[in-house]
Amino acid sequence: MTETADIVVVGGGSIGASVALHLAERKAGKIILLERRELASGASGKGIGIIRTHYTHPVLAELAQQSLRTFHEFKERFGGHESGFNPCGYFVLVPESETETLERIVTMHQRMGINVSLVDPKAVQALVPQLAVDDVAAVAHEPDSGYGSPPQTTLALARRAAELGVELCTQTPVLEIKLDLEGRVQGVSTPAGDIVTRTVVDCVGPWAKKFTEHLGLEFPVKPVVEHVVVVERPTAFAQHHPVISDLVNLAYSRSDPDQPYTRIGNSNPKYHQQFALEDADEFQGQIFPEICENLYKKLGQRCPSFQQAPIVETYSGIWGVTPDYQPILDHLDHVPGLYCAVGFSGHGYKLSPVVGDLMSRFILGERDGQVAQLRLFRFGRFKENDLIKAPLSYAQAGGLR
Numbered sequence: 001m002t003e004t005a006d007i008v009v010v011g012g013g014s015i016g017a018s019v020a021l022h023l024a025e026r027k028a029g030k031i032i033l034l035e036r037r038e039l040a041s042g043a044s045g046k047g048i049g050i051i052r053t054h055y056t057h058p059v060l061a062e063l064a065q066q067s068l069r070t071f072h073e074f075k076e077r078f079g080g081h082e083s084g085f086n087p088c089g090y091f092v093l094v095p096e097s098e099t100e101t102l103e104r105i106v107t108m109h110q111r112m113g114i115n116v117s118l119v120d121p122k123a124v125q126a127l128v129p130q131l132a133v134d135d136v137a138a139v140a141h142e143p144d145s146g147y148g149s150p151p152q153t154t155l156a157l158a159r160r161a162a163e164l165g166v167e168l169c170t171q172t173p174v175l176e177i178k179l180d181l182e183g184r185v186q187g188v189s190t191p192a193g194d195i196v197t198r199t200v201v202d203c204v205g206p207w208a209k210k211f212t213e214h215l216g217l218e219f220p221v222k223p224v225v226e227h228v229v230v231v232e233r234p235t236a237f238a239q240h241h242p243v244i245s246d247l248v249n250l251a252y253s254r255s256d257p258d259q260p261y262t263r264i265g266n267s268n269p270k271y272h273q274q275f276a277l278e279d280a281d282e283f284q285g286q287i288f289p290e291i292c293e294n295l296y297k298k299l300g301q302r303c304p305s306f307q308q309a310p311i312v313e314t315y316s317g318i319w320g321v322t323p324d325y326q327p328i329l330d331h332l333d334h335v336p337g338l339y340c341a342v343g344f345s346g347h348g349y350k351l352s353p354v355v356g357d358l359m360s361r362f363i364l365g366e367r368d369g370q371v372a373q374l375r376l377f378r379f380g381r382f383k384e385n386d387l388i389k390a391p392l393s394y395a396q397a398g399g400l401r
């Protein structure tokens, strides 16, 4: 069977769903989204879902700010579908050595109109009395930020896309991108048959390297296993707490919406080398116990009442990490008709609304205004040795910020 489409989006994570939806909103013609397993079966099924604007690079802060606005109005904006967003607030805790950097970032964000302020560590403790803050020198607070549910958001975006006419095909892997004699995209092949199209959008997340190898493209996207430990809060600490980005211990945590559980993940880039895989298909949900023990210990240091708390679950997901920890959002000039939005390096969920918006405009030919910012994320920056570098950076958290 051979079908035709104006645009084929490959990958049913939050990025692919958002790109397809925004293309449909812009009436880009017949759009087919192909997912090899189920929607949100990759990184988007396991993400911890933190939504914040605290970025050291102004362009990323601006994109996150725009996404945050969309999360606040998600239901009205996307046909009544819910993202699971909980604006419970977000705190960044830093040690003495990072105080100046934090202050400068907060000043930059305030100039950009982001709702953020510096607060005294003792004031944070007044809000969350279980926190130990003796080693915390400064804190930034984003009251409008929080966390969402990446799988719920992905399904919401995909359902809205389907309502607007996008054809969603799960259990449909793309085996090959087919080119014509001039090297331009002419279709994709799947086990169910070929689809003829002039435009393919690669949103395959951690699978980016393998996906386009047959075209001679080298995507510098390393699959990395990322762990999450879920702990039950003691009765004395039953209340929901804000998101804590702990840059003293290099860990982040957030509450669950329905259970008295706290989830903790790692912000220490040194583990990424250790947990990198050659191929995303090697990922089978493996757990490295030493990092889980380490995360549990960090949680106990930050909140001593967690020191005996039962672990409910430990699990892992997979990230696609680039050398500068920033995504690749581009058109592949060597392969006319091929676009990509991959390599989100562990922070793509919060950006998914704005990336869908910008990529759809880019694919439809817009190049000016905010779309011009996509140049920062171009594929060629790695070969040009022009990696994305923020004017300010935290010494230990590296590119993760």
Ligand SMILES: Cc1cc2nc3c(=O)[nH]c(=O)nc-3n(C[C@H](O)[C@H](O)[C@H](O)COP(=O)(O)OP(=O)(O)OC[C@H]3O[C@@H](n4cnc5c(N)ncnc54)[C@H](O)[C@@H]3O)c2cc1C
Pocket: 010, 011, 012, 013, 014, 015, 016, 034, 035, 036, 037, 038, 039, 040, 041, 042, 043, 044, 045, 046, 047, 048, 049, 050, 051, 150, 172, 173, 174, 175, 203, 204, 205, 206, 207, 211, 226, 227, 228, 265, 316, 317, 318, 319, 341, 342, 343, 344, 345, 346, 347, 348, 349, 350, 351
């Ligand atoms: C543990 C963990 C914690 C995280 N925490 C945060 C956080 O706090 N905040 C944040 O913003 N982000 C976070 N992230 C990252 C975030 O979840 C992702 O960046 C985001 O969901 C976007 O993912 P994606 O759509 O790019 O990739 P994915 O969700 O992986 O989607 C790619 C899809 O492509 C499909 N695919 C692959 N190859 C093919 C093929 N050949 N044909 C068809 N389909 C194919 C895969 O099956 C997959 O479903 C976290 C991720 C993990 C794992």
